[in-house]
Each structure stands twice: as C-alpha cells, then as structure tokens.
Amino acid sequence: MKLTDRFDDDVIEYRGRTIRLGLYFDVVLRAFELLKDTRFNTWEKVDILLDMFVENPESLAGLNIHEKDMLVGIIFDRFIYEQKDNKPSQGASTKKPPYDLEKDAEYIYASFMYDYGVDLFEQQGKLHWKKFKALLSGLSEDSKFMKVIGYPTMEIPNKIPAKERQRLLELKRAYSLEQTQTVDDIDAKFEALAAMMRPKGR
Structure with missing residues (x-):
C-alpha cells in the first residue's frame, strides 16, 4: 500500500464498461469463506464473487461467463494482491x-x-x-x-x-x-483461484 493510493477510485474500465468496486475488508473476508465452500462450483463462485465486489451490477449485463471469469482475475490482480516487486529473503528474521x-x-x-x-x-x-x-x-x-x-x-x-x-x-x-x-498465504490462495478460473490461452 502507498500513501498516494486512492481507495475511492477502485474502478475498472472493462469492455467499454465502467465497473465500480467495493473492496471492503468484510467483503474480502467473506470471499475467503467462499473459496473454501465446496457447495459451489468454479463458475458459481465467479458470479458470487462479482456480486460481492461490484457496486454497479448493471455494468455486468451482457457479459458471458468467460468474460466474467477474466474480470474476476483482473480484480484479484489489480486490487486484492499486494505487489511485491522486491521480495525479502525468507530467513528467520522475515518470517511472519x-x-x-x-x-x-x-x-x-x-x-x-x-x-x-x-x-x-x-x-x-x-x-x-x-x-x-x-x-x-x-x-x-x-x-x-x-x-x-x-x-x-x-x-x-x-x-x-x-x-x-x-x-x-x-x-x-x-x-x-x-x-x-499468513498474509502471503492468503494472497497465494487468491492467485491460485484466479489462475484456475482464467480460460486457457489467456
């Protein structure tokens, strides 16, 4: 996180649509629970996650499941992951x-x-x-x-x-x-889910 980050501007321009996100901590924590819920398949989770994250759902009208899947991956990549350009060595002093x-x-x-x-x-x-x-x-x-x-x-x-x-x-x-x-483990779980949901060849 940077001090110049603006969290009120979590917006994606996607396929000619402006999609507003509400990535509040409780929403993301509920997403963690969804990841572990075996009652839903991958595609159901895509729809549920978008329902959770997107504040103007009308902007999703007309998107097919593969386009929604790609959008979920973008949300994870841009807004939920921490970008670690310089990862510290995994020594005892850096272990969380x-x-x-x-x-x-x-x-x-x-x-x-x-x-x-x-x-x-x-x-x-x-x-x-x-x-x-x-x-x-x-x-x-x-x-x-x-x-x-x-x-x-x-x-x-x-x-x-x-x-x-x-x-x-x-x-x-x-x-x-x-x-x-750890926080790194959580980010890794999101990355694994996003990778699983991305269509082949993306």
Missing part, C-alpha cells in the same frame, strides 16, 4: 507469525479497539481491505492479537522460574493453531 483470520477474529476485533479505538463491526462496508491489512500489520505488541500469535512461535528461555516457564508452555499449547496462514 502464524495466524488465522477466522479463528482469531475476536482477538483481531479486540486489538483494533485496543490500539486504534476502531470497532470493526461499525467499519463493515467502510474500511478498505488494504487499509485493514496495513492496520493489522501495525498492531502493537501489547494488543491481544499480537500476543496470541506470538505464543505458538515463542522461544521459552531455560533460565526462568519454573512457574513462569510452565505458564508460557501452557500458553503455547493453548494458542497453537491447527491451521495457520
């Missing part, structure tokens, strides 16, 4: 702590209130996805979310009192996640 946006939802909510005084329920339909990701990355170490995601990866020193060591071990066990994902 694990977290799950669904399982940790209440910790994220509490942490946004604690650090920013932001009620995420009140921000539904208002807070842009990229702003949400930036705020999430900037949470303080004192916030509940940062504490929780730090426990599973915490290195417990040997030279501490036995009671404190036991307490930290219990916290590590309590907050270890069965399934973890």
Whole structure:
C-alpha cells in the first residue's frame, strides 16, 4: 500500500464498461469463506464473487461467463494482491507469525479497539481491505492479537522460574493453531483461484 493510493477510485474500465468496486475488508473476508465452500462450483463462485465486489451490477449485463471469469482475475490482480516487486529473503528474521483470520477474529476485533479505538463491526462496508491489512500489520505488541500469535512461535528461555516457564508452555499449547496462514498465504490462495478460473490461452 502507498500513501498516494486512492481507495475511492477502485474502478475498472472493462469492455467499454465502467465497473465500480467495493473492496471492503468484510467483503474480502467473506470471499475467503467462499473459496473454501465446496457447495459451489468454479463458475458459481465467479458470479458470487462479482456480486460481492461490484457496486454497479448493471455494468455486468451482457457479459458471458468467460468474460466474467477474466474480470474476476483482473480484480484479484489489480486490487486484492499486494505487489511485491522486491521480495525479502525468507530467513528467520522475515518470517511472519502464524495466524488465522477466522479463528482469531475476536482477538483481531479486540486489538483494533485496543490500539486504534476502531470497532470493526461499525467499519463493515467502510474500511478498505488494504487499509485493514496495513492496520493489522501495525498492531502493537501489547494488543491481544499480537500476543496470541506470538505464543505458538515463542522461544521459552531455560533460565526462568519454573512457574513462569510452565505458564508460557501452557500458553503455547493453548494458542497453537491447527491451521495457520499468513498474509502471503492468503494472497497465494487468491492467485491460485484466479489462475484456475482464467480460460486457457489467456
């Protein structure tokens, strides 16, 4: 995200149409849930995703399923992915702590209130996805979310009192996640879905 970005101008000019997008954080999070929903096939997901993302659905009239599919790919590529021109080396110092946006939802909510005084329920339909990701990355170490995601990866020193060591071990066990994902993992899932939905030869 750049400080010069304008999130009120999420507009695509596509096949002679002006398509306005509403990429609010809650919409994108619901899209995550859709990706895992096995009740819908690929083409149904294309239509649902466009219903979620597009604010002027009349602009989609007349598009066939393949054109809609290509539009979904453009939305992912231009507006949801983070462009990483210079990826850092994947050493220990650059590895991000694990977290799950669904399982940790209440910790994220509490942490946004604690650090920013932001009620995420009140921000539904208002807070842009990229702003949400930036705020999430900037949470303080004192916030509940940062504490929780730090426990599973915490290195417990040997030279501490036995009671404190036991307490930290219990916290590590309590907050270890069965399934973890990072922001990079989320972006990769979107990219995989978009690639799957693109027609061959695109």
